[in-house]
Amino acid sequence: MNKNKKLKVFTTTLISCIIFSLLFKWWTTGMPFHPSTILFGTILFTLILISLSISNVFFGYFLSLPIKKIKKIIIPAFIIFMLIILAISLLIISLSIYTYYLIMGFDTAHFINTLFEVEFPATIRYYSVCALIAAAFFFYSIWRQAIDREQQLREENLKYKYRTLKTQVNPHFLFNSLNTLSEIIYVDTKKADNYIQKLANIYRYILDNEETDLIPLKDEIRFVTRYFELQKERDGNKIQLEINIRQAEKYRIIPISLQILVENALKHNAASEKKPLRIVIQKNDDSSIDISNNMQKRNILNNSHGMGLSNLKERVLLIMGKEMTIATDNNQFTVKLPIDHL
Numbered sequence: 001m002n003k004n005k006k007l008k009v010f011t012t013t014l015i016s017c018i019i020f021s022l023l024f025k026w027w028t029t030g031m032p033f034h035p036s037t038i039l040f041g042t043i044l045f046t047l048i049l050i051s052l053s054i055s056n057v058f059f060g061y062f063l064s065l066p067i068k069k070i071k072k073i074i075i076p077a078f079i080i081f082m083l084i085i086l087a088i089s090l091l092i093i094s095l096s097i098y099t100y101y102l103i104m105g106f107d108t109a110h111f112i113n114t115l116f117e118v119e120f121p122a123t124i125r126y127y128s129v130c131a132l133i134a135a136a137f138f139f140y141s142i143w144r145q146a147i148d149r150e151q152q153l154r155e156e157n158l159k160y161k162y163r164t165l166k167t168q169v170n171p172h173f174l175f176n177s178l179n180t181l182s183e184i185i186y187v188d189t190k191k192a193d194n195y196i197q198k199l200a201n202i203y204r205y206i207l208d209n210e211e212t213d214l215i216p217l218k219d220e221i222r223f224v225t226r227y228f229e230l231q232k233e234r235d236g237n238k239i240q241l242e243i244n245i246r247q248a249e250k251y252r253i254i255p256i257s258l259q260i261l262v263e264n265a266l267k268h269n270a271a272s273e274k275k276p277l278r279i280v281i282q283k284n285d286d287s288s289i290d291i292s293n294n295m296q297k298r299n300i301l302n303n304s305h306g307m308g309l310s311n312l313k314e315r316v317l318l319i320m321g322k323e324m325t326i327a328t329d330n331n332q333f334t335v336k337l338p339i340d341h342l
Contacts, residue, residue, distance in 0.1 A: 014045060043096045047089050054085065090120060174203070180234055191233060198230045209255040213319045217251040217289075217339060224258040224281075231266060238271035244282040245289065252340045254315055258291065260308045261335050265293040267308075286341070287322075292334040309335075 018041055022033075094115055101108050177199055185192040205223050209215055221243060228241045241262070262279055271277035279293045309326070316324045322338035 043093055046092055046096075047085075050088055050092075051085055054081070086124075093120075177203075180231070184234055195230060195233055198226065198233075202227055202230065206256060212255055214252040214340060215255045216249060216342065217245070217253045218248040220253050220255065220258050221245065221248055221281075223256075224262055227259050228262060228279075235266075235271060238273060238276050239266065240276050240278045242278070242280045242282075244280070246283070250342055252342055253289075253337070254312070254319065257312055257316070257337055260312050261291040261337065264308050265291075265333070268298065269293060269296045270298045271296065283339075286339075288336045288338050290334055290336055292332050295328070295331050295333050 022041075097115070098108065098111060100106075101111060181192060181195055181199070184195060202223070205226075225241070225243070228239075231239060258281065262281075265277065265279050269277050275296060277293060277296060279291070281289060281291050283289045313324045316322060316338055320338050320340065324338060325336045327334045327336070
């Protein structure tokens with residue numbers, strides 16, 4: 001706690017104790033301005049400051065613990081805390097009243113009896129009411145702080161996880177692109193050079209959108225079209241892409257998402273002149289688009305770990321809070337990819 005905050009707490013507590021002491025004595029004795037009022041206010045002020053100091057240490061310790069551990073020890077710890085405050089209160093009251101007796105010249109012979117018969121029972125009654133209020137405040141504060149801390153950790157974890165998922169896109173795309181390049185570089189060097197130029201333009205798009213969570217759908221369509229043209233340099237008419245989306249400028253989408261799904265279809269399906277692989281991208285409603293292809297599974301899949309689809313599914317969930325669904329029906333593989341309005 002900084003100095004300004006400490007001074008503010010001290011001043012507020014002092015003024016509150018003075019006002020409360022005057023009102024309390026006025027209500028109980030009809031004489032607000034009495035020496036006993038000063039005694040009552042001093043005791044109250046001292047108890048509050050000590051309680052706040054102990055509470056500050058107590059809360060600080062609890063908030064440094066894991067939530068599971070807090071749940072186990074919170075009730076016995078609170079009981080111990082309240083007993084400590086009660087013991088300190090009784091001690092301060094005893095010393096304060098004894099000092100008051102000496103200053104006022106009262107007889108101290110019956111001081112102990114007065115403490116146990118009058119002062120202590122009254123203190124315990126008032127303390128019980130304060131304890132109930134303190135318990136409610138204590139448990140609410142611990143619960144609120146624990147919830148806030150858990151939420152903060154959850155948000156930080158999600159942000160970290162999302163950043164990690166985004167960094168997986170570039171190596172995945174580059175790995176597959178270099179595999180394609182290696183297949184054509186010894187067959188047609190001119191074609192390979194053209195491929196490298198187009199690949200550089202495509203990779204620039206990926207780098208430009210690396211820190212972007214959502215981009216215009218029209219930009220992603222333009223990108224996936226260029227990507228597919230690059231693939232056609234190798235496969236020719238064996239593969240086909242059809243895009244049926246109107247008013248693409250009104251929507252946003254996860255960057256590189258269409259490319260990942262098109263790449264997934266190319267990777268997992270065989271294609272030939274007689275049986276071309278046909279990929280269709282179309283919008284059926286205002287919340288998602290469908291990316292589908294006819295299933296012509298390859299007999300052998302090398303290095304297929306499904307990272308592209310699982311990665312994209314997690315990215316969609318983390319950034320959009322929506323589910324990307326996958327369905328297989330009538331020999332068609334379809335992915336329903338969520339989109340947002342601009």
